Amino acid sequence: MPLATTRRAGLVDQVIEQVRAAVAAGEWPVGTRIPPEGELAVTLGVGRNTVREAVRALAHAGLLEVRQGDGTFVRATSEISGAIRRLAGPELREVLQVRRLLEAEGARLAATHRTAEDLAELDEAMAACEQAEQAADLAAFVRADLAFHQLVLRCAHNGVLAELYRGLTEVVHASVATTVAGGRCESHTGLLAAIRAGEAAAAAAEAEDFLDSLLREHATAGPRGAGATTP
Template sequence: MPLATTRRAGLVDQVIGQLREAISGGEWPVGGRIPPETALAETLGVGRNTIREAIRALAHSGLLEVRQGDGTYVRATSEVSGAIRRLCGTELREVLQVRRSLEVEGARLAAEARTDEDLAELRAVLAERDRAWDEGRHEDFVRVDTEFHLTVVRCGHNRLLTELYRGLTEAVSASVAATSRDPLHDRAEIGHSGLLAAIADRDPARAAAEAGGFLDQLLREGSGSPRRSR
């Protein structure tokens, strides 16, 4: 590879960082098996427990897959890619269903309670989101799209709903990543201008319908390509 010998402080974090760098840099290809724990421990000058803990953390984040009795394999080259691989089929559907229940109510409340300052923030975030999409900056798009949905919920000024939704941020972000890029081909963007307009018009019913509509579309189409809806 080679991997640098670690310092004594923060060994697990250092090992995680070096293993992540080896994965993202292509030293270990996706689908390939990484060296055994004993070899990694000798190369890095740390104990096997440190290696095992680092591998466990990277497996949790989706980069590695531990196969008992067989070894540890590279599953993805980044956390976003790992999330896309994890969030498929039933699990992705469940996340979208939970998002729908929270975002529909959040949009309805936002249309009732939003302030002029809230509306200006929503417009700014949506504009940044659309720029990221148009410029092909997928990671930025995922981050800002997730921020837009959280901002909509926050504009409802229901602190409990906001905190519930904030707690799902990682799952929401992963679902945005999974539904905005297909492994085989780019997917069309779903726009949110209709949702923003309904909130601006203080129309709770329309805002709720807009929020639920695009998620219903994703739930219906599954792995299919959603149509652009500006």
């Protein structure tokens, strides 16, 4: 068992990282069942609720699969491969279409309503994306890119819109991972510049152009696999 007892704050994140590392190292191969919550809790020196929350997060990311009454199984060797297995073809196109609607409006409102504090957080989020890309760490880039998009929606200061987007976290994560795995580590410097300048139309256009380019790449999938054109 390659796990060590956790000792500091952020216990859930530490458990996530240790489980992720064990899977990546092949300690728990794809298709195998990981130890039950109680055993993991004892090994890691944390409460069962902490383990349960970490497992839930990794299941949402596509790394694990929880089978009621049977246990938790390794579904993929990484969150990116798990996301790709979960979302492809027509489903990916549909998610991109919904993202286009929400993110374009979110960007437009963010350019109008963002605060100085919002801009500082956006700068930090952008820096995290750039660092992950420079390190060629695709998993870290996916997490950073998702965080950036979520932050843009929060900067719109529309609670309903932000909540709608938050509810799509799992499929948005999967769509980002799928496009990144295909070689699309897109920079959002233009979007951030438009939000900073308060240019609502330009910010919306930046969000639309990026997602339109992704939709064009997947246009051949179309609804239920039929040919289709980009909206």
